[in-house]
Amino acid sequence: MPHDLAALLARAPVIPVIAIEDAGLAEPLAAALVEAGLPLIEITLRTPAALDAIRAVARAVPGAVPIAGTVLDERQIAASLDAGAQMIVTPGTPLALAEALAGCGVPVMPGCASPGEAMALSRLGFNALKFFPAEASGGPRWLSAIAGPLPHLVFCPTGGVTLANAPDYLALPNVACVGGTWITPKAALQARDFAAIGRLAREAAGLKGR
Numbered sequence: 690m691p692h693d694l695a696a697l698l699a700r701a702p703v704i705p706v707i708a709i710e711d712a713g714l715a716e717p718l719a720a721a722l723v724e725a726g727l728p729l730i731e732i733t734l735r736t737p738a739a740l741d742a743i744r745a746v747a748r749a750v751p752g753a754v755p756i757a758g759t760v761l762d763e764r765q766i767a768a769s770l771d772a773g774a775q776m777i778v779t780p781g782t783p784l785a786l787a788e789a790l791a792g793c794g795v796p797v798m799p800g801c802a803s804p805g806e807a808m809a810l811s812r813l814g815f816n817a818l819k820f821f822p823a824e825a826s827g828g829p830r831w832l833s834a835i836a837g838p839l840p841h842l843v844f845c846p847t848g849g850v851t852l853a854n855a856p857d858y859l860a861l862p863n864v865a866c867v868g869g870t871w872i873t874p875k876a877a878l879q880a881r882d883f884a885a886i887g888r889l890a891r892e893a894a895g896l897k898g899r
């Protein structure tokens with residue numbers, strides 16, 4: 690994997706995944722996550738506020754690495770980069786999207802859920818992949834099994850990962866980190882309870898990576 694991506698993924702065992710409805714929350718939220726030890730922050734492009742949220746984090750939160758998540762097409766790559774995303778993640782990666790990502794200029798973690806998808810992405814030069822949806826697709830057993838034929842790949846399992854099952858993933862040699870929404874519960878975000886989010890983030894940051 691590109692050196693800069695390896696260095697990024699080594700910075701924290703967990704990438705918080707956020708669906709944000711109010712871009713005004715992005716700055717204090719990201720500051721709380723960085724302060725707690727989770728500098729990589731995936732903001733999913735599932736809400737109208739997402740691009741403004743990425744822009745706010747990129748501009749105003751030192752130390753944060755804003756990641757655009759749920760990138761589904763080429764147009765969203767350009768919009769993410771324009772907003773200041775420093776990395777891109779996709780839930781799945783059709784060939785046209787993978788080819789556009791290969792030349793996009795920032796580290797990318799494309800999503801896959803099968804050996805064939807992982808192999809196709811590896812051929813395009815992607816060797817750190819999001820495994821999504823992790824729990825529904827086979828969880829740690831899938832990851833252990835794929836390490837046999839594809840030992841050069843590392844994964845960020847996401848989808849159904851929690852504080853309780855994250856250690857099972859992080860113990861695997863081909864898991865670089867995990868992603869999940871459990872660090873930023875919707876109710877805590879709506880209540881602007883950044884202290885509670887900070888506690889969840891510190892707990893996550895304390896998980897042992899490889």
Ligand SMILES: O=C(O)C(=O)C[C@H](O)[C@H](O)COP(=O)(O)O
Pocket residue numbers: 706733758759760778779780821847848849850868869870871
């Ligand atoms: O669409 C994307 O690009 C995503 O990032 C999907 C999210 O990773 C999962 O939805 C995580 O959700 P949880 O299972 O609640 O942790």
